[in-house]
Amino acid sequence: MQSTWYYKPIHIEILRILVLKGGIAKDKDIYEILRKYYDISYTSFLKRLLALELRGLITVRQQKENVRIVELTPLGRRMQI
Numbered sequence: 001m002q003s004t005w006y007y008k009p010i011h012i013e014i015l016r017i018l019v020l021k022g023g024i025a026k027d028k029d030i031y032e033i034l035r036k037y038y039d040i041s042y043t044s045f046l047k048r049l050l051a052l053e054l055r056g057l058i059t060v061r062q063q064k065e066n067v068r069i070v071e072l073t074p075l076g077r078r079m080q081i
Contacts, residue, residue, distance in 0.1 A: 027068040
């Protein structure tokens with residue numbers, strides 16, 4: 001019997017988590033959810049957020065020191081996840 005392994009890219013999971021949270025969440029909350037399923041460092045996670053922001057799918061703003069708010073843009077909301 002052959003088993004099938006499915007892979008979901010981390011950036012898609014970040015967008016999915018944001019959709020489930022209503023389009024807005026703290027970066028640490030998203031990171032903690034990802035850590036349950038992926039072996040990813042916080043630095044690598046921040047690089048993924050930057051890549052999504054450069055693509056225009058999310059915005060990241062600094063609320064306080066070490067607290068970032070991640071929000072889906074209208075383009076990010078239209079993505080089929």
